[in-house]
Amino acid sequence: QVQLVESGGGLVQAGGSLRLSCVASGRTVSTYAKGWFRQVPGKEREFVAGISWSGSSTYYADSVKGRFTISINNAENTMYLQMNSLKPEDTAVYYCAASRAAFVPFASVQYDSWGQGTQVTVSS
Numbered sequence: 001q002v003q004l005v006e007s008g009g010g011l012v013q014a015g016g017s018l019r020l021s022c023v024a025s026g027r028t029v030s031t032y033a034k035g036w037f038r039q040v041p042g043k044e045r046e047f048v049a050g051i052s053w054s055g056s057s058t059y060y061a062d063s064v065k066g067r068f069t070i071s072i073n074n075a076e077n078t079m080y081l082q083m084n085s086l087k088p089e090d091t092a093v094y095y096c097a098a099s100r101a102a103f104v105p106f107a108s109v110q111y112d113s114w115g116q117g118t119q120v121t122v123s124s
Contacts, residue, residue: 002026002113004096009118012086016122020081022096022115030074033104035111036081038092038120045095049081050104059104064090086122093117 008020020036035050049070050059058070069082079096095118097111105111 002029002032002098004098004113004115006094006096006115006118009094009120011121011123014086014088014122014124016086017082017084018086018120020083020094020118022079024077024079024098029077029098032098033101034072034079034096034098035104036070037095037097037108039095040092045108047106047108048094050106051079052104057104059106088122088124091120091122093119
């Protein structure tokens with residue numbers, strides 16, 4: 001069973017930076033594709049960034065491309081999301097997720113395990 005725990009959220013001014021971390025546990029979790037999603041009240045959970053199990057392939061939503069960077073350290077079973085040039089519209093609860101798919105899914109239904117979420121608030 002895979003368990004994911006996020007940390008690193010908080011309050012930041014527009015233009016600032018935050019780094020989210022997601023620690024994964026589970027025997028084969030290093031072989032899972034992983035991703036970051038975010039959700040605001042009343043809206044569906046949306047894909048932010050994804051990474052292949054090896055870290056060789058990364059994918060980003062257009063809204064964060066060039067500002068966010070996803071990375072992974074399999075030796076420590078930890079995934080990161082470096083968020084720079086933050087905007088008020090980035091305010092959301094951010095979730096990390098893991099998928100047994102052989103590719104990096106963009107749809108939340110294709111992820112098997114989820115963290116509890118961490119709040120990111122960007123003030124204007």
